[in-house]
Amino acid sequence: MSRILIVEDEAIIRSALRRLLERHDYRVEEAGSVDEATALDPQRFDLVISDLRLPGEPGTELIHRAAPVPVLIMTSYASMRSAVDALKQGAVDYVAKPFDHDELLETVARVLHLQASRRAEPPDITEPSGQAQPMIGNCPAMQLVYSRIRKTAPADVTVLIQGESGTGKELVARALHQQSKRAHAALICVNCAAIPETLIESELFGHEKGAFTGASASRTGLVEAADGGTLFLDEIGELPLDAQARLLRVLQEGEIRKIGSVETRHVDVRLIAATHRDLRALSKTGEFRLDLYYRLNVMQIDLPPLRDREEDVLLIADALLEKACRRHDREGLRLSRAARREIHDYPWPGNVRELENALERGVILAEGHLIHPDDLGLSPPSAASPAPRKPPAPEPEPAKASAGLDDEGSGEDDLSLEDYFQHFVLEHQDQMSETELAQKLGISRKSLWERRQRLGIPRKKSPRRKTD
């Protein structure tokens, strides 16, 4: 479902436009000015429709703030002049107010279609093994990630990558390095959470002989090893405060001082940091230096959790399955229909890494030429759904999409999963709302509704059930 941001200061026009778009299945948010629109992060949307004349800055100001998201300008002055000016500044098109509903809907559909055909290409990443592979996924949130990588990589600035564990933060760091002018030099990856606190400073910054008990020889640190190249600090939220102070010096002065040394040395390192934690919140409790947070956060790339990339899950699963099959010499193995459905509906709290592990298990355990749900060994959905999915994205048409659910497969597995579903719904539907049921099952409300129809358990009207 495409997301549209309406920026219009007249509440009546704004809500009329919202109702019109929502009736045509668009997801809509509203703002009354450029400032309000900026606070909503216009790059999260697929399209911005903005009035030209707004209190404060004009709507055309959003053209570069929302880029690469297209901005459609509305103007009450159907004069060619303001419209042409907006187009010159990069607006994708304009509509004159009062607008004809059909005309507006047609323009919106055309712009969104054009945008979809100009998708950002996923970057190719060379793995440490030397093999090149693209990042997998085409959903709008990943499109934004790809376009951020493309724009940020050559800029030689510090980048902060945020996302849950296993979402692909290291992959993004590799892409940034490989598309930068430092690509010929080293990329040094360090997981700050994996190094004991007592060793991390000497690992990163090096030490002189005799600097502490056990320092029998002088040693070069990893920051210095990245000189001329890129240093990727994963889980930077785990870095102790002393090490944070030293790192800040590297960023501010471009200088490094080994532990136990009085001399400094100039280093030229691009820093890419990643975290699954909220560094700003950590800075409020004194666990992370606010000045370091500001230094790191020049550019930010946010990776969505896998449960919010519903339309990409099976695409990623197919690519990872092919790799796992090659690794284990089991080419030609496929997922059963029930296994595809389970992969699609599971909430993946451990994200792509968990999916990769489940497929590896499946490849090892599968006995025939199909991988069944039991081979994947996923926890029951109710135990594994830490967070609800976002409102549902359109699900693939079962029989049409190549990455869809209705691949050939065994009916037996289907039955047991559907039995489980039926049982769960019948047992809990009197106490739970539809939203709660869907969350517990780790599926979208739309999936829940579709399965109710398919299995013939329509929603009962019960006076005891909470309304959604």
Ligand SMILES: Nc1ncnc2c1ncn2[C@@H]1O[C@H](COP(=O)(O)OP(=O)(O)OP(=O)(O)O)[C@@H](O)[C@H]1O
């Ligand atoms: N979009 C993607 N396409 C293909 N493979 C992916 C994608 N995202 C992640 N992966 C794979 O998933 C695994 C986990 O990714 P990665 O290590 O980059 O995650 P991470 O966010 O850095 O995790 P952590 O924070 O736990 O270190 C890797 O094997 C990576 O190759």
